Amino acid sequence: MAHSYSTATSDNISSAQTMLAVQKPAAEPGFHLVQAPIPEIGPEDVLVKVSLASICGTDLHITEWDNWSASRIKPPLIYGHEFCGVVEAVGKDVKKFHPGMRVSAEMHVPCRHCRQCMTGNLHICEQVQILGVDGDGCFAQYVKIPRLQLVTLPPEVSDEYGACLDSLGNAVHAVSRAEVSGKAVHIVGCGPVGLFAIKVAHALGATRVFASDVVPYRLELAEKAGADAVFDASKTTVSAEILAATKGMGADVVLEMSGNPHALKDGLTGLKNAGTVVLFGIFGQPVPVNLNQDIIFKEAQVIGVNGRRMFDTWILMLDLLEAKKIDIDFMLTHRFDLSDFGKAIELIGSGHSGKILLKP
Amino acid sequence: MAHSYSTATSDNISSAQTMLAVQKPAAEPGFHLVQAPIPEIGPEDVLVKVSLASICGTDLHITEWDNWSASRIKPPLIYGHEFCGVVEAVGKDVKKFHPGMRVSAEMHVPCRHCRQCMTGNLHICEQVQILGVDGDGCFAQYVKIPRLQLVTLPPEVSDEYGACLDSLGNAVHAVSRAEVSGKAVHIVGCGPVGLFAIKVAHALGATRVFASDVVPYRLELAEKAGADAVFDASKTTVSAEILAATKGMGADVVLEMSGNPHALKDGLTGLKNAGTVVLFGIFGQPVPVNLNQDIIFKEAQVIGVNGRRMFDTWILMLDLLEAKKIDIDFMLTHRFDLSDFGKAIELIGSGHSGKILLKP
Amino acid sequence: MAHSYSTATSDNISSAQTMLAVQKPAAEPGFHLVQAPIPEIGPEDVLVKVSLASICGTDLHITEWDNWSASRIKPPLIYGHEFCGVVEAVGKDVKKFHPGMRVSAEMHVPCRHCRQCMTGNLHICEQVQILGVDGDGCFAQYVKIPRLQLVTLPPEVSDEYGACLDSLGNAVHAVSRAEVSGKAVHIVGCGPVGLFAIKVAHALGATRVFASDVVPYRLELAEKAGADAVFDASKTTVSAEILAATKGMGADVVLEMSGNPHALKDGLTGLKNAGTVVLFGIFGQPVPVNLNQDIIFKEAQVIGVNGRRMFDTWILMLDLLEAKKIDIDFMLTHRFDLSDFGKAIELIGSGHSGKILLKP
Amino acid sequence: MAHSYSTATSDNISSAQTMLAVQKPAAEPGFHLVQAPIPEIGPEDVLVKVSLASICGTDLHITEWDNWSASRIKPPLIYGHEFCGVVEAVGKDVKKFHPGMRVSAEMHVPCRHCRQCMTGNLHICEQVQILGVDGDGCFAQYVKIPRLQLVTLPPEVSDEYGACLDSLGNAVHAVSRAEVSGKAVHIVGCGPVGLFAIKVAHALGATRVFASDVVPYRLELAEKAGADAVFDASKTTVSAEILAATKGMGADVVLEMSGNPHALKDGLTGLKNAGTVVLFGIFGQPVPVNLNQDIIFKEAQVIGVNGRRMFDTWILMLDLLEAKKIDIDFMLTHRFDLSDFGKAIELIGSGHSGKILLKP
Secondary structure (H helix, E strand, O other), X not given: OOXXXXXXXXXXXXXXXXXXXXXXXXXXXXXXXXXXXXXOOOOOEEEEEEEEEEOOHHHHHHHHOOHHHHHHOOOOEEOOOEEEEEEEEEOOOOOOOOOOOEEEEOOEEOOOOOHHHHOOOHHHOOOOEEEOOOEOOOOEOEEEEEHHHEEEOOOOOOHHHHOOHHHHHHHHHHHHXXXXXXXXXXXXXXXXXXXXXXXXXXXXXXXXXXXXXXXXXXXXXXXHHOOOEEXXXXXXXXXXXXXXXXXXXXXXXXXXXOOOHHHHHHHHHOEEEEEEEEEOOOOOOOEEEOHHHHHHOOOOEEEEOOOOOOOHHHHHHHHHHHOOOOOOHXXXXXXXXHHHHHHHHHHHXXXXXXXXXXXX | OOOOOEOOOHHXXXXXXXXXXXXXXXXXXXXXXXXXXXXXXXXXXXXXXXXXXXXXXXXXXXXXXXXXXXXXXXXXXXXXXXXXXXXXXXXXXXXXXXXXXXXXXXXEEOOOOOHHHHOOOHHHOOOOEEEOOOEOOOOEOEEEEEXXXXXXXXXXXXXXXXXXXXXXXXXXXXXXXXXXXOOEEEEEOXXXXXXXXXXXHHHOOOOEEEEEEOOHHHXXXXXXXXXXXXXXXXXXXXXHHHHHHOOOOOEEEEEEOOOOHHHHHHHHHOEEEEEEEEEXXXXXXXXXXXXXXXXXXXXXXXXXXXXXXXXXXXXXXXXXXXXXXXXXXXXXXXEEEHHHHHHXXXXXXXXXXXXXXXXX | OOOOOEOOOXXXXXXXXXXXXXXXXXXXXXXXXXEEEOOOOOXXXXXEEEEEEXXXXXXXXXXXXXXXXXXXXXXXXXXXXXXXXEXXXXXXXXXXXXXXXXXXXXXXXXXXXXXXXXXXXXXXXXXXXXXXXXXXXXXXXXXXXXXXXXXXXXXXXXXXXXXXXXXXXXXXXXXXXXXXXXXXXXXXXXXXXXXHHHHHHHHOXXXXXXXXXXXXXXXXXXXXXXXXXXXXXXXXXHHHHHHHHOOOOOEEEEEEOOOOHHXXXXXXXXXXXXXXXXXXXXXXXXXXXOHHHHHHOOOOEEEEOOOOOOOHHHHHHHHHHHOOOOOOHHHEEEEEEHHHHHHHHHHHXXXXXXXXXXXX | OOOOOEOOOHHHOOOOOEEEEEEEOOOOOOOEEEEEEOOOOOOOEEEEEEEEEEOOHHHHHHHHOOHHHHHHOOOOEEXXXXXXXXXXXXXXXXXXXXXXXXXXXXOEEOOOOOHHHHOXXXXXXXXXXXXXXXXXXXXXXXXXXXXXXXXXXXOOOXXXXXXXXXXXXXXXXXXXXXXXXXXXXXXXXXXXXXXXXXXXXXXXXOOEEEEEEOOHHHHHHHHHOOOOEEEEOOOOOHHHHHHHHXXXXXXXXXXXXXXXXXXXXXXHHOEEEEEEEEEOOXXXXXXXEOHHHHHHOOOOEEEEOOOOOXXXXXXXXXXXXXXXXXXXXXXXXXXXXXXXXXXXXXXXHHOOOOEEEEEO
């Protein structure tokens, strides 16, 4: 697929009241680099100067304008939802944040009044609004964030790490729900969240971590991430390898992060009785599941996960990072200026990158 | 389907060392009523005189000799796995049971040495042997039971109730895993276990219990069981009814007891975000599941259940019965002499019965 | 103890911009009935016209000015923290509430930024501010509430019930933590929260509920609440009764709601191995506990509880009330006009009342 | 304290049908090294040739004949309950074990019929019999074990590790109950189980592990075990150190392994709100606990632990050892021949040892 990108020159990134931003200007593929007004903040908002942002697969979908994007996004929109930055200004009712504080943010903004919000599940609020999808996001020099969405970064967390907390948080949430402590874990699919999950599973006490994928670049990153064994599903039957490695018992936990029905099926075959499956990867269509054999007779447990818990996931993630339990340097493969967003988005489409950082 | 049954006459049920029993004599449909030797017991076994037995759908499958039966059962076999009785004799190493004690038994006999057995999951032992399927069962005047499989019945539990504990136990286990306390529960499918589950869910603190099926006889029993609302899936969209009854939230818990893919699909549609699905019904083939919408985005949890826990389920069930929290009189619709097994098995095939009791 | 109360006459409860209120005017015993300004609201606040309020033991402490009150409360203060009412006006940034809506409120106002708040434990926020203790409360015709503290009442919940949700919520939270479904529960201490807990335990599926106290008035209310057995600790050894009633096993759950060391000790004696103790009652001083015998060898679990979860407890409580699972009519023993607060507070001190309602 | 020990000479350890054993011959301090008959086994028993045994503090109590020993033990008794060995012979009904298999054993023998046994809590069976306390144990060349108590050792577990699984299992059970994954853990008391717990907590995903004691020898071992920080409670206020190290939050988990009331009190002071305390250490008498401040207002959770779960603890422990997640070499400080038991028991009394191994 060929994008038609429009690029701002460095000349137009300097006006006092405007900022450089990546914008979807209309309901069609592509993006514009624009000079947008710096956001005005309300009494409960915080204006953050973006230090570094990071690109997610969703940003590629928005750029390419897939069906999901077309059905949800209302241009014009500044997108991007992974970043860290420094507080620039605060609204008059904001008491806990001050200019100069280093922060990141949970970009899923819950309504805080529905039943899910009122029972601790803010991350699955049915009226959730996502900054960078439903409202302006962080591929810009400044971003406006409601105060309750902000997270303070400790000094142990670098800007590079701070820009990746959205997707690292997906991994922390998924692995947390699986309760991997003392268990043998099979991570199916080694995209960025799957790769992070290898690190997180080890940090949270998994006894062994197996990883599988079909893309050599990803399998190499899985090795770098420290998986105890890495299996290429294009060359071997992964479930057979898992069973062999576990004396025929199977993995205690399967983390499905591929969105591939065959990989899921094989993952379930390699799951032990009474095992746990966490579903994170998104599937293109309904998937046939052998419920009798793979779920019922095994008394398996299947848990869907989505986003990150507010803010249990963030607190745990920051604790792990402060304690140096997770090293994600291996994933920081590329860095671009925001004005080179076009190159960055082409690279992410190639499948040959870890996390790509953007410097506004 | 026409059975060819052979029936013993009352004349031949009197020899001192033999007993009346329902036997599958060969690998084909039908059964024989035979005079079989009273079982000899080993040092760790208990001989129980059967007071009452009860028929399960599995017994119909064995009689009709379906694919599953043909692949698993090795005739000749005395079948039947739901009963209560009185201890007649005990092996020399049996210390806790004595002649005259009223008992029932868990007929799934675990190996007690595999990883599942050693971690409390005896009910999903991979080497489980089922009495009445893999070894002689209880459709007979006497049955031999290993001591560790026996459960003592308190006086508050009648013989009629005692004969139904296997299937009531399925309901207790399934409902327990769903953690229904304080929740709105939808029971999909009103066969015997589904009907028992209505009672158990109320006893364990469900706030509301909805039930659905398509068979009028079962829907009537669901009303008798005290469901807060009963929906006929042949006449209404059940998920719409559930959503209407829960202010659009959906049920907190779905207990799938139908084995019907359409009923499961609709059950998932009526499940709230972060809800729990327990799968108990057996499906004829792999089922297409919309994992994104019904599991992942909702953060739903799916739990397969099988059998009864040894012996948490039994202890809880007996506590509930002793405390008079569960009344299953509405389910005790028919009683036959064991010698009329042919009539009983035809009735169960008609779908117009609750539990059918057999008097040896 | 003799209070010196000052009482407003009905004449002075009519000015357009003022309202009748119960105020602690200075750091000393007693209260004043005053005409106070109707509160002004900020952009995120809601002004509620109080329909009914209810008196808590804490209000007696504040009136009597005990050590705790003297150390914490900064007069002048309008106190009271249990009520329901109707929205009168909303701040400009309030979108989910409108004049005319029936509401109650969680009066513990968490900071929403500390680690407890960010991990779902808003009710144990270390910087919590309590309306009616640290800021003006609800013993008045109007009360100002921050929008995130409000709870909408469904039509099934009457004003009389709505005024008691703070203390009923204590019971719902304590019983929820104990996971009573299918269990034998011993409630130690039959003050208002203990009495509510009897109802809640039954509603959440307790198999049997035992209650004990030493005050005849309370024991009578425990009978009315439907306890399966009520024991007078001044006349019998309660643990012996509990053991006898459970075949020597002991209660599965002990809810300590007395704050009495002897009652706790005896409660632990009557707890079964692997049982759960919930501590809610406040003790006058450190309590000697036989940790070996009562906790360690038994593998007992002790859980401290405090307040109500925001807002899991509220949601569950409203579900139970809507489904008519909890009837608290037996507790609504007295009703006074707010202007008769003096009589009401004397009555609560006598120990001969259930919940006392105040009509502003 | 001076023991009066009697020692067997090498001459009398050679008869064909006898074996060397450490015996308590009478109700008084001391022990005898004797030539005892090799045990005869029943149909469900296994005879194990002891490869290595290990000494526990309980063995010191038995040798010294403290109050507990005097009240429980019925001499003559061969004691010792930590060991590994090789199957020598099996009873006629034993199918899963064969001569030559390497094994260890859970020496707490549950009745398997009581309510605790029937609900998965075999380790707190009220009728438990302990081999080495209530029946003959493993300080001998051979020991008789009921088949259901045996655990097979994988080749990755050496004899030296295999001899320590009883006390390592205490640590695994205690740490498992605390659910340390992703948490900051404070281990109070660095006896053998506390020291093992440092290793286990790290293996199961604790983010940070703090350890405290007052004995320099133990503090040194805690350093060797890899604690993130080690505090000498005789020189500093440990709770202040813990609070400083956790930004004032406190530890998420306290593992009490000292049996010292002051250490417990200080541990509770350093526990965060909503934290978990596991009690394992045995106290000399009832302990005053500030329930309000340390448990209730904090919503802390206190969990008593005892022994090891059968056999969840063993399975997890062996998985951790196979995966090389726990290295206990630092604890294997001394080795003696069984005939030098007198020297070994004197050493353990000195407090200057880790685990002491005995070679029969």
